[in-house]
Amino acid sequence: MDEALAEQERLRGLADLTSPGPAPGEVRMVAGVDVSYATQGDALVAAAVVLDAETLETVEVRVVEGTATFPYVPGLLAFRELPSVMAALEQLTRTPDLLVCDGYGLAHPRRAGLAVHLGVLTGLPCFGVAKTPFVFGHRDVGEERGAAAPLTSDDGEVVGRALRTQPGVKPVFVSVGHAIGLDHACAHTLRLARRYRLPETTRAADHLSREHLRTLTR
DNA sequence: GCGACAG
DNA sequence: ATCTTGTCGC
Numbered sequence: 479m480d481e482a483l484a485e486q487e488r489l490r491g492l493a494d495l496t497s498p499g500p501a502p503g504e505v506r507m508v509a510g511v512d513v514s515y516a517t518q519g520d521a522l523v524a525a526a527v528v529l530d531a532e533t534l535e536t537v538e539v540r541v542v543e544g545t546a547t548f549p550y551v552p553g554l555l556a557f558r559e560l561p562s563v564m565a566a567l568e569q570l571t572r573t574p575d576l577l578v579c580d581g582y583g584l585a586h587p588r589r590a591g592l593a594v595h596l597g598v599l600t601g602l603p604c605f606g607v608a609k610t611p612f613v614f615g616h617r618d619v620g621e622e623r624g625a626a627a628p629l630t631s632d633d634g635e636v637v638g639r640a641l642r643t644q645p646g647v648k649p650v651f652v653s654v655g656h657a658i659g660l661d662h663a664c665a666h667t668l669r670l671a672r673r674y675r676l677p678e679t680t681r682a683a684d685h686l687s688r689e690h691l692r693t694l695t696r
Numbered sequence: 697g698c699g700a701c702a703g
Numbered sequence: 704a705t706c707t708t709g710t711c712g713c
Contacts, residue, residue, distance in 0.1 A: 513703080515704050522704095550704070552701040558704095559703070581702040593703070612702050651702085 482554055482649050492598045494585065498659025499603045500575055505531040509574035509681025511563045511596070513606040514687040516529040516536045520546040521694060524562035525687035527679065528574050530670035534670070534678050542669055552612075556595035567600065576658070576666065577604040578679040583655030585614050585629050585638035598658020599663050604655040605663035611651065617651045624668060629653065639664055643671035649676060 508531045512523045522544050528537040535611035563579075583593030583606040597604030614629040619640050620689070628640035629651065638653030641664050650671075654663050670677030 513704080515703090517705055550703065552703090555703055586702080606702080608702050610702065613700090 479549075479554070481590070482557055486556075486588050486595075487501075489595055489598045489602040490588065490590040493590075493594050493655065494597075495654065497564040497616070497657050499654075499662050500668050501662050502531070503678055505575045507531060507537060507572055507574045508576045508578060508666070508670070508679055508682075509567070510571070510578050510677065510683040511566065512580055512680060512683035512687050513559045513562055514684070514691040515546060516691060516695060518695075520690070522546050522562060523687045524559070524565035524566040525581070525683045525689040525690070526563070526570055527682040527686060528570060528572055529679055529682065531575070531669075534672075534674065537684065538570055538572055539682075539686055540566045541686055542566045542569065543690075550578070552583065554592075555581055556592045559592060562578065563596065564599065574602065577602045577655075578670065578677055579604065579606050579655070580608065580653065580680055580684075581606045581652070582608050582612055582638065583653040586651035587613055589637070591653065591655070593653065593655025595655075597658075600606065602656070603658040605658055605666070606653055606655055607667055607680060608653070609676070614638065621645055625649075626664065636660070641667060643668060644675050647675045 593606030
């Protein structure tokens with residue numbers, strides 16, 4: 479598993495972490511990806527969904543059936559999820575302007591979370607929205623929608639942002655992966671999470687992969 | 697050495 | 704991630 483660490487170091491070096499990237503108004507199509515796993519066995523279903531960034535209407539959906547070939551190891555999630563996710567993305571007939579995934583990007587032990595892998599491997603602007611804390615803490619987040627607090631490493635580097643997308647719900651954790659800055663990533667997150675805690679991209683991909691997996695188990 | 701640990 | 708029962712609120 480040393481190769482995995484070497485690969486993450488390689489990807490981290492290839493990631494574009496300085497470009498501001500596309501602002502919300504500059505994105506026409508935004509894609510979301512997610513993977514669902516069967517309780518029994520190693521079957522999985524990956525989903526890729528493309529939404530109209532303006533209306534959030536679904537433009538295209540793709541699901542691929544696959545097999546888990548890598549265990550879940552905190553810090554190595556990309557190696558478990560990416561093979562099937564890439565396969566689903568390759569089935570799309572449109573090329574999205576932006577990619578949103580579950581989990582972290584820069585806010586990762588080696589600065590190489592899923593969003594970094596996905597962004598570098600696709601060459602598309604990409605950031606991650608995680609639902610639970612990982613390795614970085616933050617100050618209290620205001621209660622109103624849009625309130626935020628930086629995720630900071632020990633040496634004071636800002637690696638992400640805890641962001642409240644809805645009042646009365648826990649914040650999400652945004653971190654960039656490739657070719658987009660944190661400010662734009664958070665702006666996109668808020669636009670994609672108008673009604674719910676999570677971005678519509680994540681909700682749609684999660685729903686699609688879960689429903690398709692259910693049809694397999696039946 | 698032990699605990700914590702995205703999905 | 705997935706499983707599960709009940710509960711709160713629009």
